[in-house]
Amino acid sequence: MSGGWVGTANRLPGARAGVILLILTAGSGAAAYLRLELRDLLPTEAGLSLMREFFAAALTPAVRYQAEGVPPGTMPLLIKVLSAAVATVRFAVAAVTLSMLIGIPLGTFASESFWRATAEEGRANARIRRAVSRALYLAARVAIAILRSVHELLWAVLLLAALGFTPMAAVVAIGVPYGAMLAKIFSEILDEAPQGASRALRAGGAGRLQIFCFGLVPLALADLVAYALYRFECAVRSSAVLGFFGFPTLGYYLVAAFENLHYGEVWTYLYALFGVVLFFDWWSGRLRRSLAT
Amino acid sequence: MRRGGLAFQIDDVTVRFGDLEALRKVSTSIGAGEPVAVVGPSGAGKSTFLRLLNGQTRASMGDVIVDGRPLSDLGPGALRELRSRVGFVHQDLRLIPPVRVIKNVLAGRLGRWSFLRSIAAMALPSRAQALAIHELLERVGIGDKLYERTDRLSGGEQQRVAIARALYQEPRALLADEPIASVDPKRASAVLRLLTEVCREAGLTLVVSLHDIERAQEFFPRLIGLRYGRLVFDRPTSEVSSETLRDLYSLEGDRQGDRAGRALS
Numbered sequence A: 001m002s003g004g005w006v007g008t009a010n011r012l013p014g015a016r017a018g019v020i021l022l023i024l025t026a027g028s029g030a031a032a033y034l035r036l037e038l039r040d041l042l043p044t045e046a047g048l049s050l051m052r053e054f055f056a057a058a059l060t061p062a063v064r065y066q067a068e069g070v071p072p073g074t075m076p077l078l079i080k081v082l083s084a085a086v087a088t089v090r091f092a093v094a095a096v097t098l099s100m101l102i103g104i105p106l107g108t109f110a111s112e113s114f115w116r117a118t119a120e121e122g123r124a125n126a127r128i129r130r131a132v133s134r135a136l137y138l139a140a141r142v143a144i145a146i147l148r149s150v151h152e153l154l155w156a157v158l159l160l161a162a163l164g165f166t167p168m169a170a171v172v173a174i175g176v177p178y179g180a181m182l183a184k185i186f187s188e189i190l191d192e193a194p195q196g197a198s199r200a201l202r203a204g205g206a207g208r209l210q211i212f213c214f215g216l217v218p219l220a221l222a223d224l225v226a227y228a229l230y231r232f233e234c235a236v237r238s239s240a241v242l243g244f245f246g247f248p249t250l251g252y253y254l255v256a257a258f259e260n261l262h263y264g265e266v267w268t269y270l271y272a273l274f275g276v277v278l279f280f281d282w283w284s285g286r287l288r289r290s291l292a293t
Numbered sequence B: 001m002r003r004g005g006l007a008f009q010i011d012d013v014t015v016r017f018g019d020l021e022a023l024r025k026v027s028t029s030i031g032a033g034e035p036v037a038v039v040g041p042s043g044a045g046k047s048t049f050l051r052l053l054n055g056q057t058r059a060s061m062g063d064v065i066v067d068g069r070p071l072s073d074l075g076p077g078a079l080r081e082l083r084s085r086v087g088f089v090h091q092d093l094r095l096i097p098p099v100r101v102i103k104n105v106l107a108g109r110l111g112r113w114s115f116l117r118s119i120a121a122m123a124l125p126s127r128a129q130a131l132a133i134h135e136l137l138e139r140v141g142i143g144d145k146l147y148e149r150t151d152r153l154s155g156g157e158q159q160r161v162a163i164a165r166a167l168y169q170e171p172r173a174l175l176a177d178e179p180i181a182s183v184d185p186k187r188a189s190a191v192l193r194l195l196t197e198v199c200r201e202a203g204l205t206l207v208v209s210l211h212d213i214e215r216a217q218e219f220f221p222r223l224i225g226l227r228y229g230r231l232v233f234d235r236p237t238s239e240v241s242s243e244t245l246r247d248l249y250s251l252e253g254d255r256q257g258d259r260a261g262r263a264l265s
């Protein structure tokens, strides 16, 4: 039935050593070509003092603006940090929602077990059906590979040029490559789910959608949710970084504070980011546990 | 369960997996409402024989005729329709592990429900459905497990969930592949009694594969013996001698010809 492990067992005994050797050779080759030198790891005198100052500030994050002469009526620093954190999460939520809208159908079409579970049996125009499903499967795989190969920062550059400076550009920039990543992992999760239940439903006369929804998805659901939550965490980080382009997320203010050498403020923004990530980590852990029971 | 049993006719069927013949020129027929046990050593082709009857496995040669209609003629719709009327208890159970028992049993009826109806039932089973399923589970001795997560149940309990699912289908035939493999001896007799009684009352055809030859003799009036994919006997239980049975399970035997390379397991 499943031939996977047989393949592993039959693999050439020297193959593993060969792969390790190949990786080592490639690694040292690249290092030589790039002229990587350990000496370059040592910071300059000026850099060293800057680093010292920066890390010292970690213990004393700012609670108030470090600049003097802040115009009256400026919102307090902590409120600004909070609103930047909220904006970061807002962009991340929108982007992950978009990525699910892309990733779920794309991942389904790119999974072999979806097509296996939903293949019709019996005498019918089987050849045409098979050709159509094969074409959809391949199209989904190619789409995933293409969309995924472009990083969200590159997407942001492209989309800002195309759509202008709108929140939509940021959301699409994260949502599209994330959608492709979700699709890839979703298809793998679906393919790894045991086939028994879907075979039993088919043997009981269930239709294709029924087989997929009740025989395949429940077996993969916990992993699908866990991965989507993990992607959400990544989206929070990406959305913070998109602030570099001027979106009002943590990254925007963080860079501004850094350029003004207000390291205390930098750390306040960083701690806000840690806080957001830790909070969602805790929350997703709870969610996953409740799904597992 | 009013519609009476399905009749099966197996017509000179050979089933090949690569160059292995899991069944070789098997012919027999099973009447509507008839209970039959299929016996034979491991690898004899019992599972293949059962899976043949609802088209899960296709005959390489020959054909299976169910209620007068050859399986090879059925289109997808007709095949689904037929399968929705055949309850099948898989040897490896094939339940949906991470969902509650009630949903696994409900899943037995998917073949007769539209997609929307099945969504509604699986999301929110009606009271009537819950009651009916609870009663079925009581009959197999796990009435208290209705809302338990299926993968938390013991092997024997899961086996009975699989049986309940097949019964909930309101089938016209029940095909059970080693349905008592993982239940204790006392429970095993109770399960077989239940299956034979339900099928007798409703006139369902019942085909069960069994390793337990004594129980096969106790509960079934007719035995089909398979060995190395061949049908070695097919007769009323009273006419199956203990010698025949010893031969069926003996480890040496016809190893000549195309069987020569086949490992005995």
Ligand SMILES: Nc1ncnc2c1ncn2[C@@H]1O[C@H](COP(=O)(O)OP(=O)(O)OP(=O)(O)O)[C@@H](O)[C@H]1O
Pocket: A001, B017, B020, B021, B022, B040, B041, B042, B043, B044, B045, B046, B047, B048, B049, B091
């Ligand atoms: N899908 C398949 N692909 C390849 N070979 C198969 C497949 N199904 C069954 N076989 C082979 O066909 C032969 C008969 O298998 P089958 O499962 O019908 O035996 P069985 O009598 O049910 O055995 P057991 O009592 O161990 O369940 C075995 O040698 C098995 O390896």
Ligand SMILES: [Mg+2]
Pocket: B046, B047, B048, B091, B177
């Ligand atoms: Mg078997």
